[in-house]
Amino acid sequence: MANLLALLGHAASSLNAHRAAVATAGHNIQNINTPGYSRQQANLAPVPADRIGNHYIGGGVQLQNITQIRDRFFEMQFPQATAAAARSQAESRALQSVYIFNPQLQNGVGDTLAKFYADIRTLSADAGNPGLRQQAVSSSRALALSFNNAATSLRQSRLGLDAQVENLTAKASALSQEIASLNRQIRIARASTSGGAPNDLMDQRTRARDELAQLTGANEILDGEGNVSMVLPNGASLVNGDFAARIETFPDPANGGHLGLRLIKFDGSTEAIAAMGGSIGGSLAARDGALRTALDQLDQLAFDFAQAVNAVHQAGFDLQGNPGGPLFHAGPVAAGAASRIVVEAAILANPDLLAASDTAAGAPGNGANFIALGAIEDQSLASGRNPMSTIAGIISDFGAASSRVTALAAHDTALLQNLDSMRESVSGVSLDEELIRVQQAQRAFDAVSKVISVTDELLDTLMRLK
Amino acid sequence: MRVTDRLIFERANFTTARARAEMDEAGRQAAGSSKIEHPGQDPAGAAAIVAGRAQLDRFASIARTSSRAFDELGQADAALGEVGAILARAQQLAIQGANAATSPTGRASSAVEIEAMILGVASALNLRVGNRYIFGGDQDHAPPFAMDGSYLGDTGVRNLEVAPGVLLDTSLRTEEVIKGAGGGVDVFALLRTLADALAADDVPGIQGVLDGLVVAIDQVASGRTQAGGLMNVLQSATDAAKAGEDAAKLEISRHADPDPVEAATRLALAQHALDAALTIASQSFRLTLLDKLR
Numbered sequence: 001m002a003n004l005l006a007l008l009g010h011a012a013s014s015l016n017a018h019r020a021a022v023a024t025a026g027h028n029i030q031n032i033n034t035p036g037y038s039r040q041q042a043n044l045a046p047v048p049a050d051r052i053g054n055h056y057i058g059g060g061v062q063l064q065n066i067t068q069i070r071d072r073f074f075e076m077q078f079p080q081a082t083a084a085a086a087r088s089q090a091e092s093r094a095l096q097s098v099y100i101f102n103p104q105l106q107n108g109v110g111d112t113l114a115k116f117y118a119d120i121r122t123l124s125a126d127a128g129n130p131g132l133r134q135q136a137v138s139s140s141r142a143l144a145l146s147f148n149n150a151a152t153s154l155r156q157s158r159l160g161l162d163a164q165v166e167n168l169t170a171k172a173s174a175l176s177q178e179i180a181s182l183n184r185q186i187r188i189a190r191a192s193t194s195g196g197a198p199n200d201l202m203d204q205r206t207r208a209r210d211e212l213a214q215l216t217g218a219n220e221i222l223d224g225e226g227n228v229s230m231v232l233p234n235g236a237s238l239v240n241g242d243f244a245a246r247i248e249t250f251p252d253p254a255n256g257g258h259l260g261l262r263l264i265k266f267d268g269s270t271e272a273i274a275a276m277g278g279s280i281g282g283s284l285a286a287r288d289g290a291l292r293t294a295l296d297q298l299d300q301l302a303f304d305f306a307q308a309v310n311a312v313h314q315a316g317f318d319l320q321g322n323p324g325g326p327l328f329h330a331g332p333v334a335a336g337a338a339s340r341i342v343v344e345a346a347i348l349a350n351p352d353l354l355a356a357s358d359t360a361a362g363a364p365g366n367g368a369n370f371i372a373l374g375a376i377e378d379q380s381l382a383s384g385r386n387p388m389s390t391i392a393g394i395i396s397d398f399g400a401a402s403s404r405v406t407a408l409a410a411h412d413t414a415l416l417q418n419l420d421s422m423r424e425s426v427s428g429v430s431l432d433e434e435l436i437r438v439q440q441a442q443r444a445f446d447a448v449s450k451v452i453s454v455t456d457e458l459l460d461t462l463m464r465l466k
Numbered sequence: 467m468r469v470t471d472r473l474i475f476e477r478a479n480f481t482t483a484r485a486r487a488e489m490d491e492a493g494r495q496a497a498g499s500s501k502i503e504h505p506g507q508d509p510a511g512a513a514a515i516v517a518g519r520a521q522l523d524r525f526a527s528i529a530r531t532s533s534r535a536f537d538e539l540g541q542a543d544a545a546l547g548e549v550g551a552i553l554a555r556a557q558q559l560a561i562q563g564a565n566a567a568t569s570p571t572g573r574a575s576s577a578v579e580i581e582a583m584i585l586g587v588a589s590a591l592n593l594r595v596g597n598r599y600i601f602g603g604d605q606d607h608a609p610p611f612a613m614d615g616s617y618l619g620d621t622g623v624r625n626l627e628v629a630p631g632v633l634l635d636t637s638l639r640t641e642e643v644i645k646g647a648g649g650g651v652d653v654f655a656l657l658r659t660l661a662d663a664l665a666a667d668d669v670p671g672i673q674g675v676l677d678g679l680v681v682a683i684d685q686v687a688s689g690r691t692q693a694g695g696l697m698n699v700l701q702s703a704t705d706a707a708k709a710g711e712d713a714a715k716l717e718i719s720r721h722a723d724p725d726p727v728e729a730a731t732r733l734a735l736a737q738h739a740l741d742a743a744l745t746i747a748s749q750s751f752r753l754t755l756l757d758k759l760r
Contacts, residue, residue, distance in 0.1 A: 032471055101505045103515035104722060110516040117520075118527035125531045125626055128607045129597040363604030363622055371625055371633065377524070378631055388520045396513035399505025406506055417480070421473060428470030432755040439759075 003052070004462070007455045010047060010060030014448045017044050020063045021441035025434045032434075036207030038068040038427040039434075040199050060448075068199045074423040075206070079213035079220050083278045085416040086214040088409035090282025094161055095290055095402035100153040101395045109298070110391045112146040115139045121374045123356060128319065128364030133351035136370075140327060141348065144341045147302045151338035154295040161287040162249075162259045168215050168280045169247040169261065175212040176230065176244035179205060183227040184242045190226065212238070216247070217277015234275040236263050247273065258287065290401035295338070297394045303337035304381035304390075306330035309373065316355030316369030321362030324355020324369070471754075478747035485743040489736035495724040496733040502722055511721040518721070522714035524630060529707035531626055535636040536700040538595045542638055543693040545601070548590040549644075549653065550686045552583045556657060557679045563664050563672040570667040577664035584657050588613050591644060601640045610640065615654025617645055628703035630710075636696055643689030650685045651678045 024042040031037040043066070047059030100108065119139040123132045182205040189198035209228055212218050218230040218238050230239040238245050243266040252260030261273040261280075276284060306328035313327040326344055330337040347353045357366035380386055385393060495501060505512035559576040562568050591601045592609040602610035604622025611617060617640070624637040641647040644654070656678045663671030 096504060096506060099504075101512070102503055103505060103512040103519075104500050104503070110520060114520040114523035118523050121524075121527050121627055122531055125535065125624060126597055131597075357604075359604075361604075361620070363620060365598060365602065365606030365624070366604040366622055368625060371627070374627065375631075388517060392513040392516045395505045395516055396509040399507075399509030399512045402504065402506030403509055420476075424470055424473050424476070425468045428468075428472045430468065430470045435755045435759060 003057075004455055004459050006050070006059075008452060008459075010058075011448050011452045011455065013047060013062050014060040015445060015452075017042075017061045017063045018441045018445040018448060020066070022438055022445070024066055025437040025441065028429045029431065029434045029438075032429045032431060034203075036203050036210065037429070038070050038199070038203055038206070039429045040066050040068055042066050065196060066199065067197065068202065069427055071423065071426040074419060074426065076220075077419055078210060078423060079218070081412070081416045081419045082210055083213045083217035083219075083281075085409070085412035086279045087217060087277050087282035087285070088405055088412045090279040091286040091289070092282075092402070092406045092409040094157065094283060094286035095398070095405060098154070098157055098291070098294075098398070098402075100150045101294070101398050103395060107142065107146055109143075109146045109150050109301075110388065110395070112139065112143040113387055113391060116143045117374055117377045120370050123354070124367030124370035124374060126365070127356040127367035127370065130351065133319075133354055133356075136354060137343065137347060137351045140343045144328060144343050147298065147338045147341045150298055151295060151302075151336075154291055154298065155339070158258060158287045158291050158295070161283045161291075165259055165261075165280055165283050165287075166249050168283070169249055172212060172215040172238075172280065173244075173246040173248075175208050175215065176239050176246070178208045179212065179228060179230060179239045180242050180244035182208065183239075187225060187227070213278060215278045215280055217281050232263070232273065232275070233277045233281070234273060236271055236273065237265075238263070240266065255288065286405075290398055290405075293401075294394055294398045296335075297390070297397070298338040299336060300334045300383060301338070301381070301387060301390045301394070302341045303330050303334035304383060305376075305387050306337065306341055308376050308379065308381055308387075312369065312373045312376065313355050315358075315372075317357045317360045317362070318355050319352040319357075319362070319364055321357070321360045322353075323360070325353070327354075474750050478743075478750060481743040482740070482747055485736065485740040489733070489740050492729065492733040492736040496726075496729040498724070500722045501724050508721065514721050515718050518714045518718040522711055522718065525707045525710035525714060528627055528629065529704050529711065532628055532636075532700045532703040532707060534596070535624070535626055536697055536704060538598070538600050539636070539638075539693045539697045539700065541593055541595050542600055543690050543697070545590045545593045546638075546643065546686050546690045546693065549587050550683060550690065552586050552590070553653065553679060553683045553686060556580060556583055556660060557676070557683065559664070560660055560672055560675055560679055563660075564669060564676060566669065573664045573667050573672070577661050580657055580661035580664060584615055584654060584661065585613055587611075587653060587657065588615055591640070600637065601644070603637075603640060611654075615658065617641070621647075628700065629706060634696075634699060634703075636700060638689055638693055638696075643685060643692075646682075646685065651681045653682050653686070656682055 021042040021044065024040050028039045043064045044061050045064040047062050049056035049058045099105070102108070103110070105111065116139045119132070119136045123129070123136045126132055182201055186198055186201050186205065189201060190196075205228055209220055209230065212230055213220070216230075216238065217233045219233075221229045221231055223229060223241065225241070227241045228239070229237065229241065232238050236245070238247075245266055246264040248262050248264050248270075249259040250262060251257045254260075261276060261284075263271045263273055265271060275281070306326075307330075309328055310326040313324045316324045318324055325346070327347060328341055328343060330341040344353075354370075356368075356370040357363055358368035358372070359366055376386075377388065378386055381390065383390055502508050502511050502515065559579060563573045563576050588611040591611050593600055594609075598606040599608065599610050599619070600606065602608070602619035605619045608618065610619035619640055621639065621641050623635045623639060625633050626636045628634045628636075639647075642650060644652075646652045656675060660672065660675045660679075662668075663675060
């Protein structure tokens with residue numbers, strides 16, 4: 001009788017174990033599309049056997065634990081791979097979005113520079129023609145405006161990246177807090193069970209870790225208590241156990257007021273962040289790399305070009321025989337020249353002030369000075385190249401930077417996809433597998449139910465013996 | 467390799483997205499859009515397009531100004547032809563006037579005709595083409611000759627770029643062709659002398675002009691020859707500039723325009739790739755145990 005009752009107890013335990021297996025498979029199925037979810041497995045183990053006489057009779061099955069299926073080899077590589085791909089993708093996206101260097105763009109700097117020369121050349125052949133003078137002034141103005149537009153476009157791109165960096169740093173700080181909080185919750189959950197792992201919390205933490213790595217390039221360090229700590233590429237600690245530092249942006253005067261980054265540490269002290277990876281690092285690399293270089297080169301070109309044109313223009317004489325003034329104003333220094341460059345207001349108002357002549361005699365048909373002005377097309381500026389070659393160089397340098405980083409992004413993305421596939425292959429949920437497991441557990445459940453039914457009949461038979 | 471459902475969907479997502487992107491790009495190029503819309507697609511090609519467009523504008527401007535100068539010289543040649551004809555008529559009248567058989571009345575009548583010729587030469591040389599009085603040198607905004615033949619222009623000669631970096635004087639030197647600077651004769655002064663001699667019935671004076679008229683006719687003819695030579699050079703410059711324009715267009719096209727056959731082939735391949743990606747995706751979604759268990 002007692003053994004029959006024990007049999008019922010064992011069967012009940014077995015039913016629980018198989019129910020847990022069904023529940024676990026169901027949990028997997030329900031989370032099939034949950035980002036960062038790792039499939040779980042109900043591990044069943046036989047209940048230790050009872051000794052009856054000279055024999056050991058098994059005690060059924062029990063749920064030993066529920067574990068996540070993860071491959072540490074892939075897991076360790078994932079944050080770095082996702083950070084590298086996010087960085088190159090962010091930089092590539094930022095550079096790809098710059099349209100101002102489209103070589104076919106109408107009224108781009110190259111286009112307006114060529115029109116400027118053409119109109120200067122045309123005017124030199126008929127220097128007294130008021131229509132051609134007006135046209136030369138218009139093309140000078142169009143050239144100045146195209147410099148302004150190109151500089152504005154590049155500056156706007158850099159400002160747009162500032163806004164993006166600000167947004168991403170806020171997200172990164174929130175993720176740091178989340179990881180610190182999950183570290184605490186996981187520790188408490190572990191302590192409250194005897195060896196049971198809070199798998200879903202761990203999944204959440206892994207997802208937050210991956211996202212933080214994607215944003216900042218931070219790397220994971222596991223400590224002895226199972227906490228995940230995150231360290232930025234420059235070695236600064238972003239998450240340490242239960243504590244999270246915060247990334248803060250500030251206008252950096254050394255970088256034209258563009259946003260710099262600093263870490264507000266756990267104790268409230270601050271530390272400058274010299275290196276950043278992930279999307280933030282990629283955005284900063286685009287902002288302070290190719291975009292800044294292009295803007296600096298454009299500024300230098302506008303400055304050198306204005307100087308060269310003004311030197312020639314001031315050596316000539318206007319329609320009344322007065323010495324020419326500067327044609328362009330680009331400011332005293334190269335920095336910001338492309339944004340500042342304008343045509344002299346007096347010339348805009350009165351094209352007769354164009355100093356086309358090389359004589360003070362007031363000869364209206366003398367266009368010799370504009371022949372000299374047109375010759376700037378072939379002359380090297382301070383940079384060592386002529387203006388058109390400089391523009392072509394700026395465009396090709398920018399294109400080369402964009403092409404390089406786009407190729408890098410494709411490479412990094414392919415690596416990440418491969419790693420993700422490998423990780424998914426281990427940790428992902430297969431509907432076929434889970435349905436089979438459900439069927440398998442259901443069969444076992446049915447069979448154990450049958451055992452209970454038979455045991456009940458045996459007990460019933462015994463009861464009827466009375 | 468263990469294949470999970472997410473892998474199936476992610477792969478389907480990736481392959482169809484890639485096939486669609488490829489088809490979009492192939493379609494764009496097949497529709498005739500530029501191969502390079504961003505310098506990152508071909509940095510060297512982008513720089514070549516910019517340089518090519520600059521060359522195109524430069525050659526177009528050279529062709530335009532050369533062609534205009536050619537037209538001006540053509541008109542100058544016609545004006546000098548008129549002056550030459552006037553001088554030939556003046557020579558006839560001078561020969562008649564120098565003949566003892568000619569009556570004083572006949573000489574007086576010829577003097578009147580020569581006076582009209584002076585005005586005719588001034589009118590012919592006060593030729594305006596477009597905005598310019600082309601015989602005025604750099605003083606091209608006003609008629610260069612007063613009706614009495616005095617010259618109001620200057621010695622300026624127009625210089626034009628006829629090929630990249632190559633400059634050429636493209637106007638006639640009025641002071642040489644008409645005013646006789648550098649060893650020639652002053653056409654107006656000569657006609658004035660002739661008119662005065664005819665009016666005064668001064669036969670020796672008329673005879674003294676005859677040699678000068680021969681020189682003047684040669685001088686004007688030489689001016690026309692010079693104009694013709696310059697026109698030849700300018701025609702060559704215009705032709706060369708147009709060839710340069712064509713070469714620049716070709717260079718731009720080589721970098722910017724997709725090859726139609728290649729673009730069409732690429733589009734067809736992209737369509738097949740997309741079709742295959744969609745077929746594979748739909749097939750892989752269909753085969754699951756879930757469907758069989760129902």
